[in-house]
Amino acid sequence: MTVRETLDFSGRCLGVGTRYDMLEELSRREIAADIKPDPEIDAFMKATAMEGQETSLVTDYILKILGLEICADILVGDEMKRGISGGQKKRLTTDIIIHFAVLINKNLHNTNAVEMLAGPAKSFFVDEISTGLDSSTTFQIVRFMRQMVHIMDVTMIIALLQPAPETYELFDDIILLSKGEIAYQGPHESVLHFFGSVGFKCPERKGVADFLQEVTSKKDQEQYWFRRDIPYQYVTVPEFVAHFKNYSIGQQLHEKIKVPYDPNESHRAALVKEKYGIxxxxxxxxxxxxxxxxxxxxxxxxxxxxxxxxxxxxx
The missing domain is CATH 1.20.5 (Single alpha-helices involved in coiled-coils or other helix-helix interfaces)
Structure with missing residues (x-):
């Protein structure tokens, strides 16, 4: 199968285009806000929301986002038949992951904000998508996922191996895991302040992601100690965890968890009651x-x- 056909098939299997309740809710909110969507965008939304569509429009959008247009009609290939390159195969795998959704930004056609969810997923758990990709491609993929999170209100957890500084800056929140425990969870703007309160400082020419990978390591931790009034002593992971629980962000997270879920504050379609989405x-x-x-x-x-x-x- 070609790259385009592979994405079409994955989209149909994921249930792309069957979210009638989302389209109904979007129309209701547009009417309440006195929004008149662009006729072309409105037709696009209704076309991709029709059940049984092969999602060719959605596929074209995803292909353009990740730069696979040049090989869209080339066979993927296998061990016996030559096809697309290894990097393109990796991007195709990522395409299948993010084919859950498509968005129309408010900048398109200079219209008001129009958002459409073309797939059933509201949570994404992505592991090591940067393997085999160059930093530029990884940045483009993560930037697109960031747009999905901000515009379509989805939750996405991404694990990356040594991301570049510009890729790291795309993340809203950072979860630092060490030895199975959470040493930090919160905004990426506050992570350096947290470790600074413990006694560790990231050098100016050091990437924050590399610093976070080494600051909890017994072998590499000492080089980041900056306090002169207190001699260095290895800070264990449980000590980091205890310090974070007393940190302002850790206390805020604890208070949020204590509040029970209120179904009246969410749309009725937010709670899925069916086992399968298609x-x-x-x-x-x-x-x-x-x-x-x-x-x-x-x-x-x-x-x-x-x-x-x-x-x-x-x-």
Whole structure:
């Protein structure tokens, strides 16, 4: 299958285009705010919200965002057949992850803010998407995910291995895990202040992400100690955890957790009551269309196998 066909299939399997309740809620809010959406954008929203669509418009948007337009109609390939490059395959895998959603920014066509969720996911857990990618591509992917979080109000947790400084700055909050415990969780603007209150300082030419990876390590921690009035002594992970609980941000998090969830403050569609986001019939149609496409491309093999079986039967 080509890159475009792979994304189309993944979008159909993920349930892209069946969020009638979201479209209804969006229309209600537009009417309440006296917003008149652009006719072209309104038509786009309704087209991609129709059940059973192959989401070609959404696919084109995702391909453009991650720079895969140049190989959109090239076969992905495998061990036996040459296809797209390794970096493009990695981006394609990331495309499938983020194909849950598409957004229309308020800057498009100079219209008012128009947002559309084309997939059912409200939480994303992404692990090591930067493996095999250059820093520029990683930055573009994380920037797009940041737009999704801010505009569509989704929750996204991303684990990256040594991100570049410009990529690190895209994150709103940082969760620093060490030995299975949370040493810090809060805004990235406050992380250096927190470790400064403990006694550690990030050098000017040192990346913050690299500093965070080393500051809890027994081997690398001493070089960041900056207090001259107190001699250095290794600060263990439990001590970091205890200090964070007494830190202002840690106390605020503790107070937020104590407040119970109030369903009256959220939209009725926020609480999902169905186990699956797409019907079995839609999954069957998506899988059938995929297999039919593969059969048409490998028709010679099926014809040959048919004659081979008939020959064995007659013989």
């Amino acid at each position: 019907s079995k019939w839609e999954l069957f149609k998506a899988c059938f269309s995929r297999e039919w496409l593969l059969m048409k491309r490998n028709y010679f093999l099926y014809i040959f196998k048919t004659f081979q079986i008939l020959y064995d039967i007659v013989g």
